[in-house]
């Protein structure tokens with residue numbers, strides 16, 4: 001057995017179901033999205049935006065390790081979960097750039113529903129009120 005193969009086998013043997021979950025979905029989200037040419041946003045491609053919730057946010061059905069039923073999670077929340085490697089996140093994962101299909105982790109922030117809602121004012125006026133941090137991004 002080659003050294004690389006042994007390391008691979010050891011890694012697979014020690015990776016927890018949660019590690020596998022985070023690695024798998026992060027890889028899917030990255031491979032099915034692409035950076036935009038004219039901004040810092042990274043937009044989800046056709047396979048990721050097939051299903052959207054009532055708010056227009058694309059979601060995926062995922063089965064979280066340790067649970068029996070699959071659950072709908074917005075792709076932005078899933079991206080955030082996989083980046084911080086945590087399932088339970090208190091609050092909303094909101095888009096600083098106001099693009100519902102953006103998966104750039106720099107544009108995603110975990111915050112309260114109240115702050116998230118206040119960003120609607122920024123979106124409506126086309127610039128950030130700067131009454132919250134981090135500020136909205138208008139790419």
Ligand SMILES: [Zn+2]
Pocket residue numbers: 040041042097098099102103104107
């Ligand atoms: Zn963005």
Ligand SMILES: [Zn+2]
Pocket residue numbers: 119122127128129130131132135136
């Ligand atoms: Zn703002």
